[in-house]
Amino acid sequence: MDKEEKDFLLEKVMIEYGNELVRLAFSYVKDTETAKDMVQNTFIKCYKNLDSFRFDAQIKTWLYRITINECKDYLKSWNYKMVQVKSFINETAKSILPSTERTVIDKYNNEEIKDTIFSLPKMYREVVYLYYYESLMTEEIANVLDIPVNTVKTRLRRAKQRLEPMIREAELNER
Numbered sequence: 344m345d346k347e348e349k350d351f352l353l354e355k356v357m358i359e360y361g362n363e364l365v366r367l368a369f370s371y372v373k374d375t376e377t378a379k380d381m382v383q384n385t386f387i388k389c390y391k392n393l394d395s396f397r398f399d400a401q402i403k404t405w406l407y408r409i410t411i412n413e414c415k416d417y418l419k420s421w422n423y424k425m426v427q428v429k430s431f432i433n434e435t436a437k438s439i440l441p442s443t444e445r446t447v448i449d450k451y452n453n454e455e456i457k458d459t460i461f462s463l464p465k466m467y468r469e470v471v472y473l474y475y476y477e478s479l480m481t482e483e484i485a486n487v488l489d490i491p492v493n494t495v496k497t498r499l500r501r502a503k504q505r506l507e508p509m510i511r512e513a514e515l516n517e518r
Contacts, residue, residue, distance in 0.1 A: 344394055353390050356402060363477055364410045370472040371414035373461065381413045388413075400486075407473075407487040459509045467502035470495055 344352075364385060368378035388409050396405060460471055469488060473479045474495075481499070485492040 349390060349393050352393060353386060356389065356406060357386055360403060360406055364406060366476060367407060367410050367472070368414050370461075370468065370476070371411070372417060377417070381410060381417060384413050385410045401483075404483055404486045407479075408489070411469075411487065459506060462509070463502055463505060467498050467505065470498040471502045471506075474499055 361382065364382045365375075365378050368381040368385075369375060372378050372381060385406060389406060396402070460468060463471065470484055473484045473487060474481070479487070481492050481495045484495045488495070
């Protein structure tokens with residue numbers, strides 16, 4: 344594959360999958376700027392490895408796999424741990440001085456649902472995110488996560504079972 348073809352293909356996948364990959368990365372790192380960095384790293388790796396990509400697989404699932412691996416590597420890194428410590432300190436300071444802004448933000452249902460989903464264990468959160476937010480089929484999720492299709496279905500079912508009581512509790516707290 345020559346440079347022009349690689350450039351064209353990279354531009355095409357950036358336009359087509361860029362936003363999806365940022366949302367996917369955000370579901371792991373929970374920070375927009377960091378998610379964008381993860382996706383940028385994904386596209387760099389994609390470009391470098393396009394020659395070795397087997398086009399019998401879907402490029403979308405390949406990009407998802409790269410993004411997930413980037414996020415997992417980041418979450419294991421020392422940099423992430425330092426960011427978490429700083430974030431904890433900032434959040435503690437904010438909780439001591441409650442703001443009107445924060446109160447309003449906390450009342451949005453989307454935030455509550457997102458928080459509820461983020462409270463799930465990672466193995467359930469991954470499949471819920473890919474299935475409901477990225478609209479991937481169970482077979483595609485299995486390819487992305489490199490697990491059997493039946494495992495995807497089981498995790499989706501168990502995630503729903505875990506989410507039901509959490510959502511009911513959130514509804515009761517609103518009343």
